[in-house]
Amino acid sequence: MGKHLIEFKNVCKTFDDTEVLKNINLHIDENEFLTLLGPSGCGKSTLLRIIAGFEEPTSGSVCFEGADLCGVPAYERKVNTVFQRYALFPHLDVYDNIAFGLHIKKLGSKEIDSKVRRVLELVNLKGFERRTIGSLSGGQQQRIAIARAIVNEPKVLLLDEPLAALDLKLRQGMQLELKNMQRELGITFVYVTHDQEEALTMSDTIVVMKEGTIQQIGKPTDIYNEPKNAYVADFIGESNIISGIMKHDCLVNIMDTDLECVDTGFAPDESVDVVIRPEDIYILDPDKGKITGVVESVTFKGVHYEMVIDSNGFKWLVHDTAKYEVGSDVSLLVKPFDIHIMKKS
Amino acid sequence: MFKKTLSYPHLVWMVLFVIAPMFLIFLYAFTVTDDGGTLSFTLENFAKFFEPMYIKILFNSVWIAFLSVVFCIILGYPAAKIIADRDRRRIAMGKKATGLLMLFVMPMWMNVMLRLYAWLTILQPDGVLNSFLSLLGLPKLDIMYTQTAVVLGTVYDFIPFMIMPIYSVLIKIDDSVIEAAQDLGANKTRVFWKVILPLSMPGVVSGITMVFLPALTSFYISDFFSGGQFMLIGNLIEKNFKNPVGRNFGSALSIILMIFAFLSMHVMKIFNKSNRQMDMY
């Protein structure tokens, strides 16, 4: 990873007395694929709009290549955006949409022509030059929106939930394509999404946000395996979150059962959140595991079964390839390094 | 992009040419000018209105406007319904609308005076109607210079304003709503009374507001069809403003008219709470 390209320092943003961003500190590196992840209303889109220049921070500063962006209008910034609903100009055809930015730069028509063709090839829509926007499918519009942005060779490409309107299959295909495109073009992508799977698949860095604050910044694997708190754990993938007491280092007690773990550094008898991923739980015959329960429901998910195990009122979500019938008594087992202990938030 | 300053010319214009004139009307309505030219506050302009003669004119106007509205609905609703049904069927099949609405609206675009003039030539004592009747050996009809003629002229002039809003509501009714009602066992008559009519009420209500007030004040129609002998509140206001000494009383009449208009609109609003379109009119 290269040097810091964009730097947020103590950025706050309020709209009509509502704090949307609270003291954001963040840096985005060159050639990085960074994803802002969080539920709607967490401020991720506002953050993106601040980079694009559609919003100014209420306080704090944003630097681009070391220079303060404050007061620089959107049309003078070296960033381009792929909008959530594409925002393609409906009265222009595909070619004129893509050439819009190039015309403003006053490039020669030959140069514009070759650039438009090259970028159309890149998004696999060769020959679509004279099609009207209305005649394109959602996926094609999506590609044109990307083409229109990257043809301007921005330093940073901002993507605001660009795949949200596509169906699942198309979305998965586009995820890979976007990732490849980013590698090929060598530009920084800042990607906003509420879909954790999308974030895990594509990103170099994930920024998990909640109510205007950053919860965790890290690589996808770190975020998934070492969530900083129960919120992150819950947001990134399905999790079983249960209250527990840390008896001492490497021993946690949940539901009156002592479980070995690998976490240290908590006070004796400290109240903690215990997070266990459904795929990290082994479902066994009674007496073989540590926690006992009754199978409440079984759903086949293609590769594995998703089972809900009722254990004294707590519903464990378990993914396993072995199937137990509804109503049967079972026991559960978790390996020590799959138990994640978090301070109560 | 949405710079507030862009609306300032319009706002200034409105203050100068709508708000300020209204203010003047209020000023005149509550004052009298004595011989020396000084203004003094008074309520006598309003008191004058309560003389039996003027009250009778108001009742007459309201009656004529009411009759006109009723006839506009009776004649206009079925027309709007028939055209809307046909257009909806065609649009559902991906075809263009029939354009019948256009035919209903077209006379409206011809000059208002020429429209009324056309009826004048028909209704005159020696006009087309009477020569047609005498051709059939029937007695002559003296419609001209009667209340009937005024109502006829008003209905003719304003019926497009009743048809258009009803049509525009009917055309938007979702076919699935009607199908759902039929699915639930309603026959055609029930579907109409229980589903279509209630859904089209917003259109009827805007139609009423678009016809009633103009019908109340269109002094030129009663001028045309009654030769000026049939006074409506509109004529009264017109006469008073055209004469410099009547302007205080005219202003008071205007205010009474406005209050009346806003009251009737408010009644309509209550009558039709769900109608959002009302804010427009």
Place this chain on the structure above:
Amino acid sequence: MKKHFFKSFIENIYLFLMFLFLYFPIVILMIFSFNSIKSTSNWGGFSTRWYVQMFSDDALLGAFGTTITIAIIAALASCVIGTAAAIGIQGFRSKRLKGLINAVTNLPMVSSELVMGVSMMMLFLTVKIPLGYFTLLLAHITFCVPYVIVSVLPKLVQLDAGLYEAALDLGAKPFYAFRKVVLPEIKPGIISGMLIAFTLSIDDFVISFFTTGNGVNNLSIYIYSSVRRGVNPMYNALSTVMFILVAILLFIINKRSSSKTGDSPIGVLG
């Protein structure tokens, strides 16, 4: 099937009677405009004398000219003021302020034409602007602007705010972005607003009646004042000409907007 046929038969008869009611007077006018004698019930032979008379009546032609020029200027002016205003109104964030502005804007549409007319007359008399062409024009612009706003506003509300931002994002300066992206999107609203303004101005009688003077007449006022002096077949000729003009104009508009329902001025009026 039989029942359906019966129903549409009844419907057709009803529509026919309605059209008869609407068009019979106009057709009578048209027929008698070619009558050689001054009667509206007896036919005296074919003649175009009323057309000749119409085109040599200076007062009538003057009134016609006033009507047209006022309508054109009022339509253009209200189009500019109204479009700018609609964009500006969208900029107000406060709901209450927006509501107030909309209420003021709607005032000319909801309050009686008669009251609008007399109140403006009082204004012009008070500030001593002589009634005439200029005051007539001011009055027409005043009642036209709200209709332009009402037809442009929905287009602005529909407009994807992202389009304007996308243009800025691609390097367009604000005015360029407006011209190239926003204007093409709201153009149908502006044009139908302008058409409504134009037709309202042409047709207006009540407001014009009070706000003009010094011998400046538009067509409505001219006919109003002369018809009361008696029937003149010249107006039959005039009606025929006007009707044909309107039919042509409506035909063009219908062609323009037939593909997109809701863009026609009729849709907005309704």
